[in-house]
Amino acid sequence: MTKNSTQSLVLNGQISRWHTFTSQQAINEATLQRILALAEEAIAARGAFTIVLAGGNTPKQVYELLRHAKADWSKWHVYHNDDRCLPADHPERNSLMARQAWLDHVAIPADQIHDIPAERGPVEGAAAYAKTLQGLGEFDLVLLGLGEDGHTASLFPGHTWDDSVDAFPVYNSPKPPAERVSISARRLSHTRAVIFLVTGAGKQEAVNNWRSGVAIPATVIKPANGVDVYVFGVALN
Numbered sequence: 001m002t003k004n005s006t007q008s009l010v011l012n013g014q015i016s017r018w019h020t021f022t023s024q025q026a027i028n029e030a031t032l033q034r035i036l037a038l039a040e041e042a043i044a045a046r047g048a049f050t051i052v053l054a055g056g057n058t059p060k061q062v063y064e065l066l067r068h069a070k071a072d073w074s075k076w077h078v079y080h081n082d083d084r085c086l087p088a089d090h091p092e093r094n095s096l097m098a099r100q101a102w103l104d105h106v107a108i109p110a111d112q113i114h115d116i117p118a119e120r121g122p123v124e125g126a127a128a129y130a131k132t133l134q135g136l137g138e139f140d141l142v143l144l145g146l147g148e149d150g151h152t153a154s155l156f157p158g159h160t161w162d163d164s165v166d167a168f169p170v171y172n173s174p175k176p177p178a179e180r181v182s183i184s185a186r187r188l189s190h191t192r193a194v195i196f197l198v199t200g201a202g203k204q205e206a207v208n209n210w211r212s213g214v215a216i217p218a219t220v221i222k223p224a225n226g227v228d229v230y231v232f233g234v235a236l237n
């Protein structure tokens with residue numbers, strides 16, 4: 001058995017469904033299959049699939065699986081939930097990780113892959129990405145990670161963020177680099193589906209806080225359909 005439980009919670013106005021997996025392979029495979037299923041549904045219903053990618057380390061293996069998947073790549077439109085203000089070819093860039101693991105190896109048209117121009121700095125990068133997102137309706141899927149401190153995208157504990165815009169500049173990030181660009185919580189919530197990918201014991205405290213009603217940043221993602229949290233290596237106490 002690869003998936004051993006699903007539980008639902010409503011806390012801080014957020015509906016969350018928690019799915020526990022018993023191996024890294026199982027969580028990767030389940031995420032891959034869910035992404036591909038959502039893509040097929042979206043393409044059948046609306047002729048396109050818009051996905052917003054998480055950065056960091058956690059999703060990399062899923063991206064490597066997507067690289068070998070069969071899909072109608074010509075209909076995929078790819079965005080990023082955040083990126084770091086570093087040169088475009090810096091190894092810590094979320095966009096570079098996604099390209100190397102997946103996007104450079106499939107036939108998604110280049111003009112349908114929308115990197116955040118974070119190399120232009122937080123203000124210019126955020127303004128440019130807000131323009132990129134302008135007029136775009138609901139996303140089909142937003143993939144998100146969870147930092148050890150409870151952050152998601154570049155929404156950090158103790159920070160305030162501007163929900164009147166689609167993308168905003170981030171300063172003083174506790175996780176380097178200090179300057180970043182992030183899609184806003186409101187815009188990330190304007191989506192048909194959300195999957196949080198959460199793996200490893202380092203995320204235990206953040207998960208405990210989330211599930212006991214502490215308003216960590218991950219709780220501000222509130223799409224109407226709720227969020228699915230895929231978990232491996234973290235206990236659901």
Ligand SMILES: O=C1O[C@H](COP(=O)(O)O)[C@@H](O)[C@H](O)[C@H]1O
Nearest residue numbers: 054055056057058145146147153
């Ligand atoms: O800095 C970031 O951290 C989070 C979590 O990253 P992980 O390495 O713990 O998976 C990530 O979701 C975000 O996109 C990234 O910029």
